[in-house]
Amino acid sequence: MDKFTQHTGVGVPLRRSNVDTDQIIPAVYLKRVTRSGFEDGLFSAWRNDPDFVLNDPAYAGCSVLVAGPDFGTGSSREHAVWALQNYGFKAVVSSRFADIFRGNSGKAGLLAAQVDEKVVQKLWDLLEAQPGATVTVDLESRTVRAGEGPDAIEDSFDIDDYTRWRLLEGLDDIGITLGHADDITAYEQTRPRWKPATLHA
Amino acid sequence: MGATRTARTLAEKVWDEHVVRSTEGEPDLLFIDLHLIHEVTSPQAFDGLRLAGRQVRRPDLTLATEDHNVPTVDWDKPIADPVSKTQVDTLRRNAEEFGVRLHPLGDVEQGIVHVVGPQLGLTQPGMTIVCGDSHTSTHGAFGAIAFGIGTSEVEHVLATQTLMQAKPKTMAVTISGSLPAGVTAKDMVLTLIAHTGTGGGQGYIVEYRGQAIEELSMEGRMTVCNMSIEWGAKAGLIAPDQTTFDYIEGRPEAPKGEDWDAAVAHWKTLVTDDDAEYDKEIVLDAAEMTPFVTWGTNPGQGVPLGSAVPDPASYDDESDRVAAQKALEYMGLEAGTPMREVKVDTVFVGSCTNGRIEDLRLAAEIIKGRTVDPDTRLLVVPGSVRVRLQAEQEGLDVVFKDAGAEWRGAGCSMCLGMNPDTLQPGERSASTSNRNFEGRQGKGGRTHLVSVPVAAATAVRGTLSSPADLA
Numbered sequence: 085m086d087k088f089t090q091h092t093g094v095g096v097p098l099r100r101s102n103v104d105t106d107q108i109i110p111a112v113y114l115k116r117v118t119r120s121g122f123e124d125g126l127f128s129a130w131r132n133d134p135d136f137v138l139n140d141p142a143y144a145g146c147s148v149l150v151a152g153p154d155f156g157t158g159s160s161r162e163h164a165v166w167a168l169q170n171y172g173f174k175a176v177v178s179s180r181f182a183d184i185f186r187g188n189s190g191k192a193g194l195l196a197a198q199v200d201e202k203v204v205q206k207l208w209d210l211l212e213a214q215p216g217a218t219v220t221v222d223l224e225s226r227t228v229r230a231g232e233g234p235d236a237i238e239d240s241f242d243i244d245d246y247t248r249w250r251l252l253e254g255l256d257d258i259g260i261t262l263g264h265a266d267d268i269t270a271y272e273q274t275r276p277r278w279k280p281a282t283l284h285a
Numbered sequence: 286m287g288a289t290r291t292a293r294t295l296a297e298k299v300w301d302e303h304v305v306r307s308t309e310g311e312p313d314l315l316f317i318d319l320h321l322i323h324e325v326t327s328p329q330a331f332d333g334l335r336l337a338g339r340q341v342r343r344p345d346l347t348l349a350t351e352d353h354n355v356p357t358v359d360w361d362k363p364i365a366d367p368v369s370k371t372q373v374d375t376l377r378r379n380a381e382e383f384g385v386r387l388h389p390l391g392d393v394e395q396g397i398v399h400v401v402g403p404q405l406g407l408t409q410p411g412m413t414i415v416c417g418d419s420h421t422s423t424h425g426a427f428g429a430i431a432f433g434i435g436t437s438e439v440e441h442v443l444a445t446q447t448l449m450q451a452k453p454k455t456m457a458v459t460i461s462g463s464l465p466a467g468v469t470a471k472d473m474v475l476t477l478i479a480h481t482g483t484g485g486g487q488g489y490i491v492e493y494r495g496q497a498i499e500e501l502s503m504e505g506r507m508t509v510c511n512m513s514i515e516w517g518a519k520a521g522l523i524a525p526d527q528t529t530f531d532y533i534e535g536r537p538e539a540p541k542g543e544d545w546d547a548a549v550a551h552w553k554t555l556v557t558d559d560d561a562e563y564d565k566e567i568v569l570d571a572a573e574m575t576p577f578v579t580w581g582t583n584p585g586q587g588v589p590l591g592s593a594v595p596d597p598a599s600y601d602d603e604s605d606r607v608a609a610q611k612a613l614e615y616m617g618l619e620a621g622t623p624m625r626e627v628k629v630d631t632v633f634v635g636s637c638t639n640g641r642i643e644d645l646r647l648a649a650e651i652i653k654g655r656t657v658d659p660d661t662r663l664l665v666v667p668g669s670v671r672v673r674l675q676a677e678q679e680g681l682d683v684v685f686k687d688a689g690a691e692w693r694g695a696g697c698s699m700c701l702g703m704n705p706d707t708l709q710p711g712e713r714s715a716s717t718s719n720r721n722f723e724g725r726q727g728k729g730g731r732t733h734l735v736s737v738p739v740a741a742a743t744a745v746r747g748t749l750s751s752p753a754d755l756a
């Protein structure tokens with residue numbers, strides 16, 4: 085995984101709450117067996133609407149999504165994270181993420197930055213007033229910044245220490261865990277024999 | 286959850302039993318007792334293993350089945366959709382290459398992953414169970430910590446049989462009293478979610494308890510735990526009791542003889558200690574519950590069947606108001622319309638929420654001797670092949686077919702509309718599944734989540750109904 089320290093890119097205001105993973109990518113797009121190519125299904129139901137924000141050329145090349153609360157609820161599909169990444173997003177800013185989505189983002193290298201609801205509101209207002217404006221997410225200092233002058237927005241975001249460290253270092257989780265293989269083996273020896281197994285000798 | 290507390294909740298006990306490694310400032314490394322796999326969320330995980338030259342650490346704790354993307358008709362023929370076929374074939378190849386037990390389409394143990402685990406007796410109290418599917422919470426009904434994971438985590442479990450997890454907080458949901466006749470576990474959980482909102486359980490492992498929970502069958506408990514994720518909970522579980530032991534005993538993978546005795550002795554310790562503390566508690570009274578249905582586009586947007594579509598203006602919170610407005614537009618509903626007047630095109634009975642034998646018996650009991658409304662389609666999809674065969678042995682399939690319903694093969698089907706079983710744009714369903722998100726059952730489809738009795742009565746009347754409405 086690539087290291088993530090800071091990213092600056094065009095921000096998109098997605099003025100919706102409860103954006104579940106079926107909205108991010110519907111089930112019919114989940115038939116692929118690769119991790120790429122899911123951008124075609126991203127927000128597919130809304131992309132037909134010419135007024136949908138991603139269809140506005142002013143936000144072309146966007147890479148920071150700013151969404152309402154309860155983003156990524158529902159299905160555990162990591163395809164939702166891949167679809168956002170395949171489309172070009174590096175970070176999602178929201179006031180509340182569903183647990184599984186947040187976990188998946190951390191594993192796949194998409195930054196899920198949780199901010200206060202007021203910050204989302206301010207970012208929406210700014211990005212709508214100045215389409216194409218950039219947003220910076222700084223993982224080192226856990227801050228989100230946008231705009232200039234008196235209207236500039238600067239606030240902190242939440243991310244758990246462990247995920248932050250892994251993203252900053254670009255570390256592979258499995259590699260870390262395999263470093264503790266002895267602990268796993270020791271644990272396995274303590275399991276009671278009546279625990280079920282799927283294969284029988 | 287303070288590890289220093291001596292009195293512990295059920296969730297804390299199960300968690301503590303699975304900690305492989307615990308270090309300050311890092312998530313716990315948890316051992317996983319059972320890893321369930323299906324065709325949609327596993328291909329990229331197996332690919333990752335191959336790329337890194339890794340093996341599946343414990344194929345003997347791994348079980349695969351085909352469910353999300355398989356047809357429920359012509360299951361004995363090759364899968365027609367080439368892209369779906371590739372996905373299913375990929376699972377078959379991966380299972381073979383890595384030595385994982387697979388129940389493919391056509392096998393007698395095939396079915397929805399959350400129906401298959403309990404039915405084989407693989408789901409037992411005190412376990413940790415994961416699957417690349419959010420409704421893994423279903424298995425919590427047995428007193429297990431069970432939760433959904435993403436594909437990167439699937440790969441992690443395949444390679445290490447562990448997961449890194451931060452210890453969640455614990456919550457108790459106490460449902461006191463008894464459910465009135467005709468009110469089911471599904472109504473209970475829909476009422477709860479409307480009460481908490483879709484984010485109310487976030488960050489918690491929830492323990493459901495109280496008289497009404499104890500009185501539920503295992504099927505009912507699975508329905509409640511299944512929908513834990515719909516209010517954002519990490520997992521939901523119920524303390525094992527005699528009902529649990531009776532359900533497991535004699536199943537193919539249940540412990541036998543002395544092992545059974547040892548297992549039950551341990552399972553009996555899996556209860557919350559009297560003086561243990563939860564981080565949060567919610568109490569609801571079952572006696573006040575009634576058949577409950579959703580009107581909107583998330584599972585928290587529900588009302589009693591006897592009431593009307595709510596007016597968005599009645600919400601104090603602005604984001605709730607906007608969400609309600611958007612939901613009504615999508616659903617094609619007018620505020621104030623009595624729910625009982627909402628006309629339904631398709632009724633779906635099935636899914637890991639309500640696709641077990643008890644659900645099909647209940648539906649058949651209501652349908653028997655009646656016919657499905659001529660403008661309505663009723664689709665009955667058993668959760669597993671075993672459920673289908675049991676139902677056919679009891680003659681339930683004949684009851685459904687005589688009434689004009691479609692009797693299908695096992696799978697997820699219209700729960701997520703990944704196979705050909707979908708709603709058409711604008712079509713409206715009453716569904717016993719768990720999600721009413723926009724487009725969940727097919728692009729433009731409109732879903733009302735309902736209990737099994739409401740689904741059956743709705744199929745007969747053509748509008749949202751309960752069995753009490755049937756003359």
Ligand code: SF4
Pocket residue numbers: 352353397398399418420636637638696697700701718719
């Ligand atoms: S029945 Fe529905 S909710 Fe259950 S596993 Fe299948 S798709 Fe998921």
